[in-house]
Amino acid sequence: MGLVGFGAPGCLSQARYSGIVVGRTRRKLRMMLRLQRWAGLRDFKLKVAVPGWEERLAWTHEMLGAAIAKNKATLRVDANAGWTLAEATEAIETLERFGVSAIEQPLPDANDPDLSYLAEQTECGLVADESLLTLDDADRLIAGGGVRVMNIRIAKNGGLLPSLRIARMALASGLDVQLGCLVGETSILSAAGIAFLETCPKVRFVEGAFGPFLLRQDVTRRPVRFGLGGRIRPLRAPGFGVTVSATALRHLAATRPHITHL
Helix, strand or coil, X not given: CCCCCCCCCCCCCCCCECEECXXXXXXXXXXXXXXXXXXXXXXXXXXXXXCCHHHHHHHHHHHHXXXXXXXCCEEEEECCCCCCHHHXXXXXXXXXXXXXXXXXXXXXXXXXXXXXXXXXCCCCEEEECCCCCCHHHHHXXXXXXXXXXXXXXXXXXXXHHHHHHHHHHHHHCCCEEEECCCCCCCHHHHHHHXXXXXXXXXXXXXXXXXXXXXXXXXXXXXXXXXXXXXXXXXXXXXXXXXXXXXXXXXXXXXXCCCCCCC
């Protein structure tokens, strides 16, 4: 990866994939968290800026609070640009009280100039996601201050090499990197995420690689998914290490795919 030039080995062996906090009822949420904790996951993300988020945050803290206090688990939230500056500022006390360590995209991208003020109001790290599409966006966010973490999603940020270049910019500026994902991503994109981790020397949070946990059917012969503890192994095969199933493509494609054998 000379085109990226980190000058340090990748972090795949240390990376741990995150869990997600889901469940509309206290019983369901607790059950899903219990299963993920049993599987050894330690980092979790909860959607906020939606109806009932405060209650679900309290339920989550019931399950994770002790582990968070002992630095054996982390909890971050994602507002998906759903708050105004006033609403985000008001939410901070609740978020900090329940052990939240990072807030993803608290404001719409039009309000990026307000991120430096918001960062002064909280110890939670602010994560840029929807505001971060291009290298120019990364440069602008770094210059503007406030952001502590860049959420890099390979499909959002233009592919593997542009994503790695954004990661290099972030780390060189003293910021952290999160490898994000798309909901229901196939194993092709998950494999690209592994290639990212094999190259990027430091990643704070990692998402994705749920495979058949979220998909009814994948497009590769063998799914890519994390294992116990959120760990994942390198893929030892040509290319990204996955083989696409022609049968699955034909079954899932909206139009008949054209398959070329090299």
